[in-house]
Amino acid sequence: MFKLWLIPLLPFLGFLINGIFGRKLPKLVINAVAIGSVVASFLWVALVVGPSTDWGEHKVQAHYFTWIQSGNFNVGWDFAVDKLTMIMLMIVTGIGSLIHIYATSYMDHEGGYYRFFAYLNLFMFFMLNLVLAANYLILFVGWEGVGLCSYLLIGFYFHKKSATNAGNKAFIVNRVGDFGFALAMFLVFINFGTLNFNGVFAAAPGKPVETLTAIALLMLVGAAGKSAQIPLYVWLPDAMEGPTPVSALIHAATMVTAGVYMCSRSSVIFLHAPAAMQVVALIGLATAVFAATIGITQYDIKKVFAYSTVSQLGYMFLGVGVGAFSAGIWHLMTHAFFKALLFLGAGSVIHACHGEQDMRQMGGLRKYAPWTCLVLACGSLAIAGFPGTSGFFSKDAILTAAYAHAPWMFWVGVVTAGMTAFYVWRAFWMTFWGDYRGHGKPHESSWVMLAPLMVLAVLSLAGGFLFNVPEMLKDMFPEHGEVPEEHMLMAISVAAGLIGIALSWYMYVVNTELSGKIANALGGVYRLVNDKYRVDEAYDAAIVEPIIHGSSAVLWKTIDQGVIDGAVNGIGARAQNVGGLLRRIQSGNIRSYATWVLAGSVVVIILMGIAGGVR
Amino acid sequence: MPASFSPSPDDLLRFLPETILIIGGTLMMLLDPFLSAKKPKMFGHISLVAFVAALFATVAANGVPGPAFSNLLIVDGFATYFRVLVISIGIFAVFCSYHYLDREKAETSEYHALLLFSVAGQGIMVASNDLIMIFIGLEISSIASYVLAGYLRHDRRNNEAALKYFLLGSFATGFLLYGIALVYGLSGSTKLNEIQKALAAPDASLVMAGVAAALMIVGLAFKVSGAPFQMWAPDVYQGAPAPVSAFLATAPKAAAFAIFLRIFMTGFQQIAASWEPIIWVMALASMCVGNFAALTQKNVKRMLGYSSIAHAGYILVALTSRSEIGTTAAMFYLAAYALMNIGAFAVVIHIGGKGEKYVRIDDLAGLAKKQPFTAAMLTIFLLSLIGVPLTGGFFGKFYIFRAAIESNLTWLTILGLLNSAVAAYYYLRLLVVMYMHEPSEASTVLEPLTPGLRTALVLPAIGTVLLGVVPNFVLGFARNAATFGK
Amino acid sequence: MDPAQIAGILKQGAVPTSWYLALSAVLFVIGVAGFVLRRNIITVFMCIELMLNAVNLSFIAFAHEHKQVSGHLFAFFVMVVAAAEAAVGLAIILTVFRNRSTLNIDEIDSLKN
């Protein structure tokens, strides 16, 4: 009807063309294919599917073929579009298009150019699959597929061990999450007999709370993996090893928000499992605070934004957890705008500084890269929740809902908002103000890169006005209770943001010595935070190392080679020993042989005599 | 049975195969002065002719089944089966011998005469219906074998083998004979059917029958090299000239098993309940002793000696099941066993070189590279010895264990089968050395395969495969024969 | 068998067949013992003859018991066999002695294990 299959398939074709023939194609063709396929897909969504979709109750369903069928386990390759999907489709294809365009310039001097775009297109394919899916398994296809692309793109510079390490880490940590997701699906099928969203959500309200809680918690594990929540967030900061457009597209705007999307998609289940909701909210909140503290201490510009992403994702989970699904999705969208902007801007900065990522080696860039400075300012304002910007609306929606749920969550959220404003602006000041501290002469990026930035800057600023997500989604999710003190709360959060900005201005523009003093004063605490709480090290020591050493020393060397093979070879050796013994009896001496004959006959005679007597 | 001075023509026909063999042997002695200097190979040809003629005579004799010579002999399917078997083994032994005797410069009429006499003795054994006749046949076979084992009298190994074989063989014969005497005392006859009748009588002394049977088991188990009476076998097979080992490991064993089966399945059937457990243990012991002791052998001939003990164990399993199926299985297995062992020994003859210098397992190294055909033949025999399907060895084993399970000998079956897995190890070692090691010194001096040995390889190989793929032609005959004419 | 019985037998003048059998058994075992315990090959071989003689005695005793001549024939055949064995056996012993210059049975053990 709407040829929904066209949406993911276009990028997929791009992937095939670039992947197979890209080596021999000129860059121009590669660009055309890569960008063209995504833009075409965007246009299809925006111009054909979007307008024709009734924004009311109507839901577009499409069944293409039966994928897996076994007994009553029946999963089709099914797509469906409703409003939530529509929003996601717009974000993915829209931002995807922008980033593709940006990347043609950013990656211009890189080796493996075609490879990069092939991967990127493949990512689009899987991501679109994810959002279009009409059942959990197809969603899972996209889910895993984007993980694959994430792995490939993080490890894009595959000569670098740190890059491939990061890729592995991302994939494996995600696998841990997928483990939960898969188990959730098993439970869903066992209890609902289907994996189709329609069927599941229709039947969910009637199911026991325990079951739904279990399903929801397992889904949360999956979502935590994909969306980098505690305790599975560790892969995301490392994922910054990938090229910057990747960080923007995959590790900020789209893929990492899949967890939020999935939870919102399953809102029916979550809503009937309040305990799980509570857990979601707590994890989201904890992640938000935790990552924000780390973000304050980082000097690598991409790491700052990475922790900021983790933190913002925590916000979204907080929104979902307190029942404000639409707020979560709203924040998802605005975050996609401003975080994509921030990352791409950071890319531009890095580009300007000839690959330097350490902010201590930057400074004063506003003179060399004024446009970059400008757009980054917009993004930073948005993330700080400056009134009127997109971030302001979505963050406020979440905090309000949190207040309604539990006021203390609101307060924690506000503190986090302040910290967010602080560290984002800290990065801003360190990069653009002061004097240039690096090498070489920084330069402004090309217009191909700046154009998408500007679009994003506009969206960051105006996204809140343009797309009122809660309004769009109001029939999908239950209404959230009004909070009487709404304006008050809004003021508090805005104030927190402003304080953060001001503080950072003071510390990094006015009194640049201060930060060092504070850091020294805090001593161990500071170092702990700067070392990201040494969580990676703890994981290594507690999980990775024991597993590897245990596997090698205990399982392989001891059990496999020692015990089992030892037993097998031991049987062989025993058999040979027995053989040796028998051979010794075979002494070659005729008299001993005769004795054996004699002894044997004695035994036989006695036994037979006795047996004969018994009858 | 009215006594008469002149045997009937039928009687003579029923004894024709052995007559031919004996005449052939005697003729050889007469021709010795004319041939030995110029054409020593003729002796081999003559004995071949005699064997083949005897084979035809066997078939002819089978046409007039029945007892002969006042019931001392009986020509039935069972007898015919084993006559054909031992005569065929004789033929293969001749083929094996041509090259060997030539190499050792020991081609004489006596060798072939003794071979013919030995087979004649086995023919008598298998066709006997009387313990005393069995005894005489056994002694003809054995005494000829003693001499054959020590045939190369300048070779110390030959001497020792002959001495051991002779002394221990006579010792065991003493036990057998004592058993015969006791049976005779109990039943007043040495004819198997009379013994059976006598033992069936309600007042028969089963204790003494048991003792007599025990003594005979000792004698027969010795001949078939069943544990714990097996000790001589490896020494003798190792020490005797290789073609003689091939012969000793097969023909006397087949004949001994034939009388073992005949005596215990007819004469001593009455007291089966008492001998079954004994044979049970003996079967297991033979399998274990043979297989385990073979594991670490370095000499191929000796290894084959141990392996023959193990195979005797399998056949004893068939005997333990004491059913017609069991008898059939034993008969079938003996045929398969004979073929594969002759073949394996033929390879040993081939690689041994003058004075049997190269009979260690390591001397097979690289055979597959130097002479792939020989290696392929040995592979067939070894696979059959292991018991891999589509070979006679497998089907034989299968049939034996089938018989055992039908007789509720489940545990013996399982132990036996596990044993065959153990056995695989040492046979595999030959394959390993042959295919996977680099050629050794032995293979550098290896001569091309002579026509005689080639025949002694190809025919058994074909036979082994045929027994595995289309076992019916032998199996059907064996099944009819296993009834002992009942 | 108590002395009284023996006295009865002596008086009667007939020997129970079982006495012959017992004698045969004893002789057989002596033969066996000699085989196992003696070291000279020729002596060992003579012990085999002893065993065969013991069996012959049994045969003849049983022949008497059954009043048959066949037992005698068996014994006769055993003698022939013994003769043939003796010829061959002594020839084998001769060759062994030629090659090794010993008649000690314990020294003929090069084929082993």
Place this chain on the structure above:
Amino acid sequence: MDPLFFLLFAFITVACGVNVVLQKHPISSALSLVAVMASLAVLYLLLGAEFLAMAQMIVYAGAIMVLFVFVIMLLNAGTEATRGRSWTATIFGIPAILILIGALAYFMQTGMPQLGSVKFGDFRGGGAYQVGYALFTEYLLPFEVTSVLILIAIVGAIVLARKELD
């Protein structure tokens, strides 16, 4: 009289039999064996086996034992070496022999069916005529076949003992 004869010759048989085993020099053993055979011949006679008694003396004690003595002389076999190497034979041999005789005695005692008794002259079926008749009628085949046995013995002796193979 019979029992006394029996006991006398049984005693000689056993004593000489033991002597065969106990004598150190093979020639002594051989002579003891001749004595065993001779006394056995007497026992055969008592059992009515006239022909066999004669055969025993002529064939066994005469021919076979002469062969033994001849070979002993030929090989100049001295007193047998005392060093024994078979532990098995010494450790297990003697107990096994004792158990064997015990077992045979026990089973004969308990298991033997009721047997008759022997009185000299009560069985006359063992004369040369009867034996000869049986040999050429009922036992013709084994009789003829034993000739092969003798032939083998001759051939075997030639093969093994002649001077040179050429």
Place this chain on the structure above:
Amino acid sequence: MNLLDLVILIPAIGFLAALFIPRANEQFIRLFTLGVSLLTFVASLGLATGFDKNAAGQQFVTNFVWIQNPEIHYHVGIDGLSLWMVLLATFLTPIAILISWTSIEDRVKEFFALLLLLEFGLVGVFSAWDLFLFYVFWEIVLVPMYFLIGIWGHDRRIYAAVKFFLYTMAGSVLMLAAIIFLYTQAGTFDYVTVLDQLQSGRIALSHLQETLLFLAFFLAFAIKVPLFPLHTWLPDAHVEAPTAGSVMLASVMLKMGTYGLVRFCLPMFPVAARENSGWIVTLAIIGIIYGALVAMVQPNMKKLVAYSSVSHLGFVVLGVFSFTQVGLDGAVYQMLNHGISTGALFVIVGFLYGRKHSLLIADFGGVATAAPWLSIMFMITTFASIGLPTLNNFVGEFLILQGAAIRNFTWAAFASLGVILSACYMLWMYQRVFFGRAAGEPEPADDHGHGAHNDHAPVHTHAVHGGHDSHGHGMPDLSLREWACVLPLVMMMVWMGMYSQTFLPAVSAQDARILTTIEKGPQASNVNITPVSGGSAHAR
């Protein structure tokens, strides 16, 4: 003579014919065996097209008496279960021949002839419907594989070959005992009859008998699978075997075990199977995790893949003993998947070995630069093996785990850990072999990026001093012949991952029949475990 007979006979005839080709004509021998195997494959495609998936029972049946008394039939036929197994064997044999094209130089004739013999045995195993015949084929397969490993293998080939042979032999002799026992009860070796008699209760087995028979069959199959802790022959055999041997071993021969479980163990002894499923599944799960953990720390690629097979086949056993339609379907499907993906892994590892004559991971690095297509193919295979959706293994693993979850959620939870671990060991290996730079490798080739921004100096400066053209010679990309080996496999991965409907319905229909017969088993009602099929207990 129907098509199936042809599929069985062509390799056999080819084998015999190959023996008579003069050994000097090496190229002709290669072409001849390839031709034979391709012909077989084409013929077997006819089986797939002519197969009616809705018909019960076996198809393409040939049944005549081979040996009278005991009546042994040459009874072959295929059903939904064996169809794809046969195709797997015929599909992989040409590939195995192709990958050995140049790597085998010693005794060429024997090698390729043995591959045909192997194919004959494998096809036979999967199509035999007479227990005796099955056993015959089962053992025949051992022989060529023994020689393949022992003659053309690596350093410790002899140890590995003998271990392989003895392990399998030890297991199969007990199966032989069980087969004979069944014969004595049923009076026939014909599997259909035996099964019918067992199910109708005409053969009344005591509980103990059934358990022992089950265990006898199970042990033989479990060794072949191989199930933990009977697996230690596998790493040795895999590592030492030549590539073609590893491929056939991993891809097809291991399936003999799992196939046997589904074909024989379950239908014949349903009660024993259910009663024993607890510890069997426990072992399977231990195998899944254990195999994965041990694979992770292997320094040798082939050994790593070998242990991964232990892990993957643990899944299959788990699926089989879940006694659910879903699990069973998944298990059968996973057998095929594992055949394809592990086969491809070995094929590519073989390519790597051919280039560098090493199997140690540590000796590699940076292959992706020198041989991008090789790396991409291996990447796809890796992800297939990890169980990425859209590639084949995912379908199987998911169904298995779903089936296991239906039966017992804890099983699924533990087994799913294996999915995580599989990503760990495969990716870690991939990283070490293909990424990074080979020692002494110069600046990367033009189209392969080091990040202009991100790539820090050390790698650069270090690399400049490397030999100039080492990677060009040492690590060429895929040749045409190699493409011909890999591409069909990769295409199968995608096909099987994307459109399982080609394969699953036939399997599913047959599995359903098996499950029904299990539930109908004579004594089934006495047992306390309620059979569960699919998710029928819930929904609908």
